[in-house]
Amino acid sequence: MAERSSTSVSLQKFTELEELAEEIIEDKHQIVELDKRRNTNREAERALKKLDTKLASKSWVCIGNIFVKLPNSHVQEMLQQDHKSLDVEISKLRSDLKPKVSKLHELEGLPEVKGFDLTALTQDDFLNLQA
Numbered sequence: 001m002a003e004r005s006s007t008s009v010s011l012q013k014f015t016e017l018e019e020l021a022e023e024i025i026e027d028k029h030q031i032v033e034l035d036k037r038r039n040t041n042r043e044a045e046r047a048l049k050k051l052d053t054k055l056a057s058k059s060w061v062c063i064g065n066i067f068v069k070l071p072n073s074h075v076q077e078m079l080q081q082d083h084k085s086l087d088v089e090i091s092k093l094r095s096d097l098k099p100k101v102s103k104l105h106e107l108e109g110l111p112e113v114k115g116f117d118l119t120a121l122t123q124d125d126f127l128n129l130q131a
Contacts, residue, residue, distance in 0.1 A: 014054055017107045027061050031093050038086045046077050 048059065051072065058069045061078075070078075105112060121129070 013107065020100060020104050020107065021101050023095050024104060025099065027093050031090055031097075032110050034093070035085050038083060038090070040054070041079050041086070045076065045083070048076050048079070073127070 051059070056072070058071050059075050060067050060069050061075050102112065
C-alpha cells in the first residue's frame, strides 16, 4: 500500500515537472515569435522613413487578409503602437518566465541559480548613476 502511494506521488511530481517544462518551452517559443514580429515592424518603420514623401504619400498595408492603402503617417503610427504592445507582451512573458524556471529548478532538486532574479537598469537609473 505504501509502495503505491509513493509511486503515485512520484508520478504526480513528474507530471507537474513535465507540465511546467512544457509551459516554459511554450513561453520561450512565444517570445521568439513575438520578437520576429517586432523585428518585422522595425524593418517596415525603417522602410517608411527612407521613402521619399514627394513620390508616395500613401503605402499599401496588409491587415489580416486584405491590402489597404493608407497615409504613411497613419501606417507609421500603427507600427509604433504595435511595437509598444509587442514590447509590453514580451517583457510580461519574460518576467513570468523567471518564477517558472525557479520553480522548475526547485522541483528538480537543483540549487537556485545565482543572479537569475537580476533586472536591467532603467534609463532613469542609468542617468542617476552618471550624475
